Amino acid sequence: MTTSSPRPINRSAVLGVSLWVGVLVLLSHWMGQQAYHWLPVQASNAAPLVDGLFSFETALGTFVFAAVVSVMLWVMVFNRADKYDDSDAVPIEGNTKLEVIWTAIPFVLVMGIAVYAMRVNHTLGVLGPMEHIHAHNSTEIQGGYPGDRLPAEQVEVIARQWSWEFRYPGRNVSATELHLAVDQPVTFRLTSDDVLHGFYIPAFRLKQDVIPGRAIDFSLTPTREGRYRLRDSQFSGTWFAANQADVLVHSQDDYAAWLKQASGQPLQAGLSLASEEFSQRQQQKNPGWATVPPAPPPQVNVPGSPSLPHDG
Amino acid sequence: MTSATFPADPKPPAGWSRYFGFSTDAKVIGIQYIVLAFFYFLVGGFLAMIIRGELITPASDLVDRTVYNGIYTMHGTIMLFLFIFPVLNGLNNLLIPTMIGAPDMAFPRLNTAAFWLVPVFSLLLVSSFFVPGGPAAAGWWSYPPVSIQNPLGHFINGEFLWILAVALSGISSIMGAVNFVTTILRMRAPGMTLFRMPVFCWTALAAQSLQLIGLPALTGGAIMLLMDLSFGTSFYRAEGGGDPVLYQHFFWFYSHPAVYVIILPVFGIFSEIFPVYSRKPLFGYVYVALASFIIVGLGLVVWVHHMFPSGVSQWMRDLFMGTTMLIAVPTGVKVFAWLGTIWGGKLRLTTPMLFCLGGLFNFVFAGITGIMLATVPVDIHVSNTYFVVGHFHYVIYGAAVMGIFAAIYHWFPKFTGRMPYEGLGKLHCLLTFVGANLNFLPMHPLGLMGMPRRVSSYDPEFTFWNVIASLGAFLLGVSIIPFLLNMLSSWIRGPKAGHNPWNAIGLEWLLPSPPPVENFEDEVPTVISRPYGYGSGEPLVEHQEEIERRLELQEATA
Numbered sequence: 001m002t003t004s005s006p007r008p009i010n011r012s013a014v015l016g017v018s019l020w021v022g023v024l025v026l027l028s029h030w031m032g033q034q035a036y037h038w039l040p041v042q043a044s045n046a047a048p049l050v051d052g053l054f055s056f057e058t059a060l061g062t063f064v065f066a067a068v069v070s071v072m073l074w075v076m077v078f079n080r081a082d083k084y085d086d087s088d089a090v091p092i093e094g095n096t097k098l099e100v101i102w103t104a105i106p107f108v109l110v111m112g113i114a115v116y117a118m119r120v121n122h123t124l125g126v127l128g129p130m131e132h133i134h135a136h137n138s139t140e141i142q143g144g145y146p147g148d149r150l151p152a153e154q155v156e157v158i159a160r161q162w163s164w165e166f167r168y169p170g171r172n173v174s175a176t177e178l179h180l181a182v183d184q185p186v187t188f189r190l191t192s193d194d195v196l197h198g199f200y201i202p203a204f205r206l207k208q209d210v211i212p213g214r215a216i217d218f219s220l221t222p223t224r225e226g227r228y229r230l231r232d233s234q235f236s237g238t239w240f241a242a243n244q245a246d247v248l249v250h251s252q253d254d255y256a257a258w259l260k261q262a263s264g265q266p267l268q269a270g271l272s273l274a275s276e277e278f279s280q281r282q283q284q285k286n287p288g289w290a291t292v293p294p295a296p297p298p299q300v301n302v303p304g305s306p307s308l309p310h311d312g
Numbered sequence: 313m314t315s316a317t318f319p320a321d322p323k324p325p326a327g328w329s330r331y332f333g334f335s336t337d338a339k340v341i342g343i344q345y346i347v348l349a350f351f352y353f354l355v356g357g358f359l360a361m362i363i364r365g366e367l368i369t370p371a372s373d374l375v376d377r378t379v380y381n382g383i384y385t386m387h388g389t390i391m392l393f394l395f396i397f398p399v400l401n402g403l404n405n406l407l408i409p410t411m412i413g414a415p416d417m418a419f420p421r422l423n424t425a426a427f428w429l430v431p432v433f434s435l436l437l438v439s440s441f442f443v444p445g446g447p448a449a450a451g452w453w454s455y456p457p458v459s460i461q462n463p464l465g466h467f468i469n470g471e472f473l474w475i476l477a478v479a480l481s482g483i484s485s486i487m488g489a490v491n492f493v494t495t496i497l498r499m500r501a502p503g504m505t506l507f508r509m510p511v512f513c514w515t516a517l518a519a520q521s522l523q524l525i526g527l528p529a530l531t532g533g534a535i536m537l538l539m540d541l542s543f544g545t546s547f548y549r550a551e552g553g554g555d556p557v558l559y560q561h562f563f564w565f566y567s568h569p570a571v572y573v574i575i576l577p578v579f580g581i582f583s584e585i586f587p588v589y590s591r592k593p594l595f596g597y598v599y600v601a602l603a604s605f606i607i608v609g610l611g612l613v614v615w616v617h618h619m620f621p622s623g624v625s626q627w628m629r630d631l632f633m634g635t636t637m638l639i640a641v642p643t644g645v646k647v648f649a650w651l652g653t654i655w656g657g658k659l660r661l662t663t664p665m666l667f668c669l670g671g672l673f674n675f676v677f678a679g680i681t682g683i684m685l686a687t688v689p690v691d692i693h694v695s696n697t698y699f700v701v702g703h704f705h706y707v708i709y710g711a712a713v714m715g716i717f718a719a720i721y722h723w724f725p726k727f728t729g730r731m732p733y734e735g736l737g738k739l740h741c742l743l744t745f746v747g748a749n750l751n752f753l754p755m756h757p758l759g760l761m762g763m764p765r766r767v768s769s770y771d772p773e774f775t776f777w778n779v780i781a782s783l784g785a786f787l788l789g790v791s792i793i794p795f796l797l798n799m800l801s802s803w804i805r806g807p808k809a810g811h812n813p814w815n816a817i818g819l820e821w822l823l824p825s826p827p828p829v830e831n832f833e834d835e836v837p838t839v840i841s842r843p844y845g846y847g848s849g850e851p852l853v854e855h856q857e858e859i860e861r862r863l864e865l866q867e868a869t870a
Contacts, residue, residue, distance in 0.1 A: 016317035016716065038760045039693075050689045054760075057687065061680035066675045072737060081591065081658035086815065089657045091847030094596035098652070099645070103599075106644040110637035124689065132388050195457040196556060198621065198696060202762025205693040209622045211557060212457060213550025216623065216635050229771065233621070233696040233764045235451050237458050238377050241767035281376075286378025289446025289470075290463040310771075312762070 002214050017167040024066045032059030038312030043249060044204035051205070053173040066236065113249055125219070135310045154187045155180075158298070159197035159210045162239035162274035164230065165298040173262045176270030176297070177246040177304030178230060180222045181255035190216040193295065198233025203312035222249040226311040238291040239274035246304055272297035273306065334428065336420035337829055338405040339727060341427050345402030346446035346720070348430060352394035355438075357789060359387040364751075367778050369767060372769040380768035381449035382470070387450030388443070389474065392482045392570075394434045396712065400577050401426075401488050403719055404516050408492060408725055410820035411510045412836065413501030415830040418494040422487050429484035437477035440470040448474035456548040456556050460541040467542060475538045477774025482531045489523035492516055501819060503834075503839035503853075510818060510843045511600055515580030518604035519573045525612065526566035526573075533562025557623040564615035572611040574673075575707060576604055578715035579646055582668050585718055586650050588816040589665035590657030593844040595649045605644035610639045620691045629688045636686040640679065647676060663737030669720035670745040676705055676796055680715075681756065696766075699759025705752040709788075714744060717795070724802070725809030729826045732806060736798040743791030750784025808870075811863040817845055817852055822859050824866060 035058035036051055090192040155178070156167040167174045180186055190199055193211040197220065203226075208218045232243035250258060274294035281287045331347070342619055343396060362383050366374040375383070405423070417423045447470035450459035459471055480836040496517045501510065536547040537559060546552025548559045579600075587594045616624055616632035634824050650672060659665070681703040684690050694700065717740070724732045754777035759765075763774045770778070812821040819839070823831055837853035845852060853859070 031420070038757050040762055046689075053687060053695075054684065054690050057680075057684050057690065061683065065676055065680055068647065068651065069673060072673065075651075075654045075657065075659060076661065079590075079654065079657050079659050081660050085658060087658065088591040088847035089430055090533050091593050091845070092595065092652070093593045094599070095652070099648075100601050102648040103641060103645055107638075107641050110640045111634075113683065113687060114634050114637045117633060117689055120689040121626060121630065122562065123687065191740065195461070196455060198764070200696075200762070200764065202693070205689075207621045207692050207695065211550075213622045214623060229762070231762065231764050235455070235458060235696075235766045237450075237461070238381060240381075241372065241377070241764075241769045244771075277377075287378075289378040289382050289449065290444070291378050292461050292463045 003009060020070065021067075024063055026068070027121050028059045028063040031062040032056065034058075039205075040203045040228075041224065041226070042203070042205075043222055043226060043228055043312065044201075044206065045221040045223055046124050047203070047205045047223070053117060053120055056116070060109070060113075062230070076235075084249070090280055109162050154189055157188045157199060157210070159192045159199070159232070159236075159243075160295040160298070161241040161292060162294055163270060163272040164243070164245040165270060165300060166245075168259065171259050171263055173259055173302070174267075174270075174298070174300040175262065175302035175304060176272070177248060177302065178274060179248045179250060179255060179258050179262075179302075181252045182222055182225050182249050184252065185219060185221045187217055187219045190218055195219050195236050196234045197236050197243070199230070200233035201228055201230045203228040203247075210246050223250050225251060227308060228312050229310050237276065240293060240311075242273040242277065244273075244306075245271070246306075246308070246310060262301045267299040267301060268303060269297040270300040270303045271306055305311070334424055336416070336424050336843035338409050338417045338420070338423060339827065339829075342402045342405030342407075343421055344427055345405060345430070345546065348434075349399035349402060351393050351399075352390050352434060354792070356387050356390035356395055357382050357792065359390065360658050360785060361789050363387060364782040366768060367770070368782040370770050370772050370775055370778075377768045378446065378449060381451075381766075382441075382447045383455075384766060385448050385451050385474075386437075387447070387479070387658045389437065391708075392452065393478060394430070394437065396574055396708065396716075397481070397485060398430050399716055400519075400574065400663055401485075403577065403581075403716070403723075404488070404492050404520075406723065407512055407719075407820065408495055408516055409499070410726070410823060410831055411513055411818060412496065412499060413819045413832055413839075414495055414499035415833065417491045418499055419491050419828035423491050426484045426491065427459050429480055429487070433477040433480035433484070436473055436480070440473035440477075443468055443470055443473065445469055446554060449518045451855075453560075454478075454537065455563075456537060456540060456559050457550075460548070462541060471541055472538070475534050475541065479531055479534050479538075482527045482534070485523050486527050489520040489527075492520040493524065501836045501839050501853075504819075507598060507601070508839050508842050509601075511583035511594065511597070511604075512577065512580035513579075514601040515576040515583070515604050518608045519534055519576040522569045522576075522611065526569040529562050533559055533566075536562075546645065555621070560619050561615070564618045568615040568618060569608075569611045571704075571707065572607055574712050576607065578671070578712045579604065581648055581715045581719045581722075582672060583646075584818070585664050585668045585722055586653045587844040587846055588722070588814050589660045589662055589668075589858065590654045591660075591846050592653055592657040593842075593846055595652030595655075596645070597842060599645055600649045600650055603645045606642040607639060610635055610642070611616060614639065617686060617691070620688050621695050632689050633686055637683070640683055643679060643685075647672070647679070649708070661739055662721075663734055664718040664722035666738060667714045667721065667744075670741060671711045671714035671718065674714065674745075674748065678706035678711060681706070689815060692713070693762075694759045696764055697759035698755040698763045701765045702752045702759060704757030705748075705755070710748045710752065714741075714748070717741070717744065720799075722814065723820075724799075725813050726820055726823075726825050726827070728803050728805035728806075729809050730802050731813060732802045733798050736794045740791060740794040740798065741772045742793065743787060746789050747784050747788035751781050751788055752784070754778070754781040756782070810867050812860075818843060819853070822853065822856070822863070 032055045035055040039051055042048055158165040165166055166178045190210045192212045197210040206220055227247055228247040230245045230247050251295055275297050278294050366380055381799045444463040462469055496513050539545040540548050548554045548556045583594055614636045616628055620629050719738050721732055758774055758777045763770055764798040809825045811825050839853050841850045
């Protein structure tokens, strides 16, 4: 950083800079390790890959940021004009060699990161084909399952204003919480009944917009048992913030048992915080600005519970 | 523009009233833009206080959810279309003609019209608070289908007024851009070749070219949105064969470059101010000037990075990740050039310099989170979370608004003839820097933990960082008080400013403070060297000593 100094190179300066660079490298490495703790628990096969990339970028970013700030602080402390010194500094207009270096190094760095990130993308391969579909016939899907259309391991996800419905075609099960088996690859078929939504499970590090008029195939493998949050991540209107669901990852035995038990349960109203709040709001005299009314809660076998503690 | 054959009128034209009427003088229009923009800065800031008040607790308990959604939508819209674009156009009006030695803008009446559209569309936008159903509430992106749901079914509704206001804002910006680009290309002082032009003008030229290329896409997209909302078409309605993702392409084709429209002039401000208060030439002037246009070229082909988790295929994600990454290179060139400029300088830590240093600090931080956001796998996790909100507030508030404050303090004496107070300025700078970091840094851990943006309530695990962010926001609210005090009191009774109080190099500093209506009038000096000749001892223009002696004489007799 100090090589642009107009003074002749002296040994103690080189030593000082090298020492400082060493300190920054250690700091950057430490920050890279810290980065893992800023993220939720790792609960899918994507999480370690994403976190590894994020940690690497944090370390690199820390080094760049700390180096720039070091130069700024050095200059602010040691290059101040004396109180009554009105004179100019030594005019250095540029240095082509330096300019080439600081163009080339960032270029190599960012292209390196891009290649790293592309590899992660292709390893994950989360995104399947996107198929344009016709609008749903709402009577067809009330409590029914277009089971003949889908492979058994596929879960159909239907997003609405403002609830999530999960269907297990072929198993005759539907729920307003998502149940998955640990270490079993699963493919979702994401559809929306009304507006854009975002299928986002932070503990899985994965997100995909749900787009009206399309069915999007989306695959992942949960790797840790527990209860996680699914959040709507694409603004969907009034109760966007309340459009959450729980994701339960079970052992394979428990998952099979859950499916069996769930298929025996009668259909009932699923979870929809929006519907509850909407009916309370209707009783207020001056509730606020206009809103679209929530879709009725989907009829499902398993509503689930909205208030149990989650792991991430 | 009046004919410039009469002798100069040494008195500045009469009083305050000229700021309230139709003027064709770029210096009056510039101040009109800036003052109106800061009025809306207070409005948008007030909305931000409500947002942070709601988010200081997990439950939705301060305002109704519909009200929250309307308020955050209007906060973003007001801050972008009624504050930051107008304030930058104000600086363009003040600085471009004076920096290049032009008497006024190329098309003064077009300039007047472009400005007066701002009060028109701003009133239209603000009036939407009072229509039945409330204002637009679909976010400043206004993504369909949410934006075209129109719950009450009225023809005049918040979203309708929002689209009209945004379209008019686009027309005003295009009128401004035509003027700025023409003025820079056609009206430079004799001898001022492109490579003798101050970097602020380079960045303004780059930014305004982006406006000309990008805005038609947004305006077209907005018109189709209006048709879908009000006339039952289905450009974006899936059930009618349309595609909601199409709108996202139109929107971001302009709105990503719009970020460069905002940040490029701020790079220009940094490039002007660092040399003055370091007493050194700008390091690598040619590279810095050209980097602006490399940013323009790349900035036009990165828009899909806003849509990585949307309906785009894998190869598009990879492609747009690559182009986005490349933007780091010309941007890095600029950052390193500023470091090269201050390195070994003779620094004066005045208010504008402190704002620039703080802005640079925040900008580098935002650049690093920007690289993180550009990489698809990380973006998939944090897109549409508070990580993004933190990132762009670091860019827009941390870097751009701080740069704008730096510019205001630096050029205030030139255009008002009065010196701002240093003590209040430094207090303002400190509160802004601390407030911005306290407000926006906590948004990054929140996003990493998985808190979506635009939520009116959240899970309790996000409480800690939200409380810190809200406290920072309230501090930012307070930070505006010393600024307003400083501006008002120094404009009314601040010490008189000389023509060049900072001992800066540039054509604008060879004009009296405030400059006469037609700036140099007939006697436009001939530029003979590059800008930023600090320490070289070379004059910027022919007969520079004579010009300065005359100005000093004028000031001594005044």
